[in-house]
Amino acid sequence: MDLKLAGFKIKQSQRITVSRDEEDKRQFVSSVEYTDDRKISITVPLHNQIPLELRRGETVYVRVPMNSFSLEFSSRVVSYTSENILLVNLEQPQSCKRVQRRGTVRFKLLLNIRIALLPGDPKEQPLFKDAVALDLSAGGLEFMTTEQYQRETFVLVAFHLEVQKNKTNSFLVKSLVRRVIPISPRKFKVGVQFLDLSMADTDRIFQYIFKKSAEKDYWKK
Template sequence: MENLKVNQLMEIVFEGDNFREYYPVRIENIDEKAIHMGMPMKQGGIVRLKIGQEIRCVFRNSNNQYYGFSTTITDIIKKPFPMLIAEKPSQMSTINQKRAYVRLEVTLPIQYRLIDDSNDSADDPEVFHNGHTVNISAGGVLFSTNMRLETQQHIEVKLYIPNYEPFCCQAKVLRVFDKVDSKRKYFWVAIQYEEISDAKRDRIFNYIFEKERELIKSAYKRQERML
């Protein structure tokens, strides 16, 4: 059985008839019978769970293999920060990597250039067009730009994730939305990463996780000041 470790990131899976979403959490402690983990968060708010609820968790080991297990919540701690306590799993199973990543609404700079089907630049390779993110996930980005792109178009994007050096990856345009305000016409472009290393994807994943933690800590501090 793969070993879980303190401070390891994993994800809690929520599934419905037509959706599957993954929420990042960190393992805070492990004892003989239980796993202590942070509460899952979405857009700065806690995802509500209850004692006795069964949850599905997934994590990736050092060999980039994904494992999953089911467990039951045995307790919920609210202070000093929200945390779940769940039964330590007796068995795990390997799973595939296809997933719907959690998105974070955040404005970050982004640059892109067009590439053709042979992965050669359709633009000047030294010239990138500018935009900014509307939201971002470890699976793709929704960004705003003044240039209209076409669905199924291939682009190279340069991402500027705080606390990391900028990095590039290839992506495909999934959808384009026309937008208009009082001053100009612009476009929202939804892209999915096509060629991205696990290390680069982890940078995005870790940034989203830490940002969500900051948001929930701020929300709890505001709540405590009001009491």
């Protein structure tokens, strides 16, 4: 079911983060369950299963991930309702801002990935080697490897992300090596730019970064 938020259509149970103000690094994860012209009903925001204690009249800052940006706005707690679950009712915002996220948010992580040089012959099978990603964005990633790659080389990057709980998405992305930093004679840090990434996969990576950033209270802009 589609809901409306500040003039934008969102899906029911859309994941959001809630903090006490825009500068607060501690972000609590919630979801939008209902909207009308006057209010937005969200689940109680949680961080590591600890609820954010909110009083009526208190102002909070909300971030809602969209396809290529996030909607951000301040709102006021107006009431609580309890049906099947306890919901916090917020005022519909008078205004909100769009914050471009895609390709700019880099999330630090340790993720097992596989890298292969792009074969010159389409009939040739790529030879994948194991590597470890150190950070990820919707525009590319950085990884550690024992293989020495050359700048401006085309590679294939394969990895898996748990974008939604208990649901893993697989990615195979043609990429371009943009930088190579020797760490030791047999260890290299390599940065690649994603090429030909579908809109659906871009959105999945963006959603993954948003979710993990919220869980760790960490945005690197």
